[in-house]
Amino acid sequence: MTQMIYRRLGRSGLKVSVLSFGGWLTVGNNVQQELTDKLMKVAFENGVNFFDNAEGYDHGQSETVMGQSIINNNFKREDIVVSTKIFFGTGGWGPNAMGLSKKHLIEGLNASLKRLQLEYVDLVFAHRPDPQVPMEEIVRGFNHLINQGKAFYWGT
Numbered sequence: 001m002t003q004m005i006y007r008r009l010g011r012s013g014l015k016v017s018v019l020s021f022g023g024w025l026t027v028g029n030n031v032q033q034e035l036t037d038k039l040m041k042v043a044f045e046n047g048v049n050f051f052d053n054a055e056g057y058d059h060g061q062s063e064t065v066m067g068q069s070i071i072n073n074n075f076k077r078e079d080i081v082v083s084t085k086i087f088f089g090t091g092g093w094g095p096n097a098m099g100l101s102k103k104h105l106i107e108g109l110n111a112s113l114k115r116l117q118l119e120y121v122d123l124v125f126a127h128r129p130d131p132q133v134p135m136e137e138i139v140r141g142f143n144h145l146i147n148q149g150k151a152f153y154w155g156t
Contacts, residue, residue, distance in 0.1 A: 031058055086104065109150055
Protein backbone atom coordinates (compact mmCIF):
# COMPACT_ATOMS: atom_id res chain seq x y z
CA MET A 1 0.00 0.00 0.00
CA THR A 2 1.25 3.47 -0.90
CA GLN A 3 1.60 5.95 1.91
CA MET A 4 -0.69 8.97 1.87
CA ILE A 5 0.85 12.35 1.16
CA TYR A 6 -0.12 15.27 3.40
CA ARG A 7 0.26 18.92 2.51
CA ARG A 8 -0.21 22.16 4.38
CA LEU A 9 -3.47 23.80 3.45
CA GLY A 10 -2.58 27.10 1.83
CA ARG A 11 -0.33 29.11 4.12
CA SER A 12 -1.73 27.53 7.28
CA GLY A 13 -0.12 24.92 9.48
CA LEU A 14 -3.02 22.52 8.93
CA LYS A 15 -1.99 19.32 7.16
CA VAL A 16 -4.52 17.57 4.96
CA SER A 17 -4.32 14.42 2.87
CA VAL A 18 -3.99 15.01 -0.87
CA LEU A 19 -7.18 12.97 -1.26
CA SER A 20 -10.33 13.83 0.64
CA PHE A 21 -13.65 12.13 1.29
CA GLY A 22 -16.59 14.28 0.27
CA GLY A 23 -20.29 14.10 0.96
CA TRP A 24 -21.47 15.60 -2.33
CA LEU A 25 -22.55 12.37 -4.03
CA THR A 26 -25.24 11.93 -1.44
CA VAL A 27 -27.46 14.42 -3.24
CA GLY A 28 -30.77 12.83 -4.18
CA ASN A 29 -31.65 10.81 -1.08
CA ASN A 30 -28.84 8.30 -1.62
CA VAL A 31 -27.42 8.63 1.88
CA GLN A 32 -26.93 5.25 3.54
CA GLN A 33 -25.41 5.10 7.02
CA GLU A 34 -23.89 1.62 6.83
CA LEU A 35 -22.27 2.24 3.45
CA THR A 36 -20.96 5.64 4.54
CA ASP A 37 -19.47 4.05 7.69
CA LYS A 38 -17.61 1.50 5.58
CA LEU A 39 -16.40 4.00 3.00
CA MET A 40 -15.16 6.47 5.60
CA LYS A 41 -13.36 3.68 7.45
CA VAL A 42 -11.60 2.51 4.28
CA ALA A 43 -10.64 6.08 3.42
CA PHE A 44 -9.28 6.71 6.92
CA GLU A 45 -7.39 3.40 7.02
CA ASN A 46 -5.71 4.42 3.76
CA GLY A 47 -4.55 7.76 5.12
CA VAL A 48 -7.39 10.13 4.23
CA ASN A 49 -7.77 12.63 7.05
CA PHE A 50 -9.83 15.28 5.24
CA PHE A 51 -13.62 14.84 5.26
CA ASP A 52 -15.66 17.49 3.44
CA ASN A 53 -19.36 18.26 3.46
CA ALA A 54 -21.89 21.08 2.98
CA GLU A 55 -25.15 22.17 4.52
CA GLY A 56 -26.85 21.89 1.14
CA TYR A 57 -25.93 18.28 0.38
CA ASP A 58 -29.21 16.35 0.55
CA HIS A 59 -30.71 19.18 2.65
CA GLY A 60 -28.25 18.57 5.51
CA GLN A 61 -28.69 14.79 5.62
CA SER A 62 -25.17 14.23 4.30
CA GLU A 63 -23.74 16.06 7.34
CA THR A 64 -25.95 14.01 9.67
CA VAL A 65 -24.72 10.73 8.21
CA MET A 66 -21.06 11.83 8.13
CA GLY A 67 -21.24 12.98 11.74
CA GLN A 68 -22.69 9.64 12.80
CA SER A 69 -19.96 7.82 10.83
CA ILE A 70 -17.29 9.73 12.73
CA ILE A 71 -18.85 8.39 15.93
CA ASN A 72 -19.51 4.88 14.60
CA ASN A 73 -15.90 4.55 13.43
CA ASN A 74 -14.51 5.92 16.71
CA PHE A 75 -12.39 8.48 14.86
CA LYS A 76 -10.41 10.66 17.24
CA ARG A 77 -11.16 14.29 16.52
CA GLU A 78 -7.45 15.12 16.49
CA ASP A 79 -6.90 12.61 13.67
CA ILE A 80 -9.38 14.05 11.18
CA VAL A 81 -9.96 17.36 9.43
CA VAL A 82 -13.63 18.17 8.86
CA SER A 83 -14.91 20.93 6.62
CA THR A 84 -18.31 22.14 5.60
CA LYS A 85 -19.62 24.76 3.25
CA ILE A 86 -22.26 27.43 3.82
CA PHE A 87 -24.53 29.12 1.30
CA PHE A 88 -27.38 26.95 0.01
CA GLY A 89 -29.05 26.18 3.33
CA THR A 90 -31.12 23.06 3.85
CA GLY A 91 -34.28 24.05 2.03
CA GLY A 92 -35.76 26.62 4.39
CA TRP A 93 -38.17 29.11 2.86
CA GLY A 94 -37.26 32.34 4.66
CA PRO A 95 -35.35 35.20 2.99
CA ASN A 96 -32.28 34.51 5.16
CA ALA A 97 -32.35 30.72 4.78
CA MET A 98 -29.44 30.84 2.35
CA GLY A 99 -26.59 33.11 1.34
CA LEU A 100 -23.56 34.57 3.08
CA SER A 101 -25.18 37.11 5.39
CA LYS A 102 -23.66 37.13 8.86
CA LYS A 103 -26.99 35.78 10.11
CA HIS A 104 -26.94 32.78 7.77
CA LEU A 105 -23.23 32.10 8.29
CA ILE A 106 -23.72 31.85 12.05
CA GLU A 107 -27.03 30.00 12.00
CA GLY A 108 -25.93 27.77 9.12
CA LEU A 109 -22.73 26.67 10.84
CA ASN A 110 -24.50 26.16 14.16
CA ALA A 111 -26.97 23.86 12.40
CA SER A 112 -24.13 22.05 10.59
CA LEU A 113 -22.30 21.44 13.86
CA LYS A 114 -25.45 19.98 15.36
CA ARG A 115 -25.93 17.65 12.38
CA LEU A 116 -22.25 16.66 12.41
CA GLN A 117 -22.35 16.20 16.20
CA LEU A 118 -19.15 18.23 16.50
CA GLU A 119 -18.11 21.18 18.64
CA TYR A 120 -16.17 22.72 15.75
CA VAL A 121 -15.14 22.20 12.14
CA ASP A 122 -11.58 22.69 11.07
CA LEU A 123 -12.62 24.60 7.94
CA VAL A 124 -15.76 26.42 6.91
CA PHE A 125 -16.07 27.54 3.31
CA ALA A 126 -18.25 29.99 1.44
CA HIS A 127 -19.84 27.53 -1.00
CA ARG A 128 -20.14 30.24 -3.65
CA PRO A 129 -19.92 34.03 -3.93
CA ASP A 130 -22.88 36.11 -2.74
CA PRO A 131 -22.95 39.42 -4.62
CA GLN A 132 -25.88 40.61 -2.48
CA VAL A 133 -23.80 40.68 0.72
CA PRO A 134 -20.96 43.18 1.30
CA MET A 135 -17.57 41.50 1.54
CA GLU A 136 -16.98 43.21 4.90
CA GLU A 137 -20.05 41.45 6.35
CA ILE A 138 -18.91 38.08 5.01
CA VAL A 139 -15.42 38.50 6.48
CA ARG A 140 -16.84 39.62 9.84
CA GLY A 141 -19.23 36.66 9.87
CA PHE A 142 -16.49 34.11 9.23
CA ASN A 143 -14.14 35.78 11.72
CA HIS A 144 -16.94 35.67 14.31
CA LEU A 145 -17.23 31.90 13.80
CA ILE A 146 -13.49 31.52 14.32
CA ASN A 147 -13.50 33.76 17.40
CA GLN A 148 -16.32 31.65 18.86
CA GLY A 149 -14.23 28.48 18.36
CA LYS A 150 -16.72 26.99 15.91
CA ALA A 151 -14.18 26.86 13.08
CA PHE A 152 -10.40 27.17 12.92
CA TYR A 153 -10.11 28.41 9.33
CA TRP A 154 -12.38 29.80 6.64
CA GLY A 155 -12.06 30.08 2.92
CA THR A 156 -13.75 30.19 -0.44
